[in-house]
C-alpha cells in the first residue's frame with residue numbers, strides 16, 4: 001500500500017469524467033488499498049479515484065465508528081462503478097472536501113439514497129444509505145463526474161474558510177469542521 005498525493009483545486013484532473021472499470025482485478029484491489037490508506041492518512045471519510053489522478057470509477061468510504069446510527073460505520077466500503085439508483089428528501093448540511101482544503105460549504109443533498117455498483121471482488125452490491133453516508137456517496141459520485149461541492153453551492157455566502165484554532169489565538173469554541181470527502 002502507498003499513500004498517494006491528493007489533488008487539490010484548481011487541478012484540471014479533478015474535472016475529468018472518470019471511465020467505468022471493465023474488470024475488477026488485482027490492480028483495482030491494489031488501487032483500493034492505496035485509496036483507503038490515502039483517505040485514512042488525510043484524514044478523511046471518503047475518496048474518489050479522481051482525487052488521486054486515477055481516471056477510473058472507484059470510490060472508498062469509511063464513516064467514523066461513533067456514527068452509531070449508521071450500521072456501516074467503522075468499516076471501509078469499496079465501490080466500483082457506483083450509480084445513484086434513487087434519492088429521497090433534501091437537506092442542506094456542512095460539507096468539506098480533501099481537494100478543497102481550508103473551506104467548508106453548506107450543500108443541499110438528498111437525505112436518503114440507494115447506490116449500486118460492484119464491491120472490491122467484483123460482486124454486485126446495493127446499499128441504502130442515510131445521513132452522512134448518503135451525503136458521502138453523492139459527494140464521491142460527483143467527483144467521478146468531475147463535479148465538486150463548490151459547484152452545487154446556492155451562493156457565495158454558502159462557502160466558509162476554516163479558521164484554525166491557532167489563528168484565533170485561543171481554543172475554538174465553534175463546531176468541529178466536517179470530515180473531508
Ligand SMILES: [Zn+2]
Nearest residue numbers: 097098099181
Ligand atoms: Zn471531495
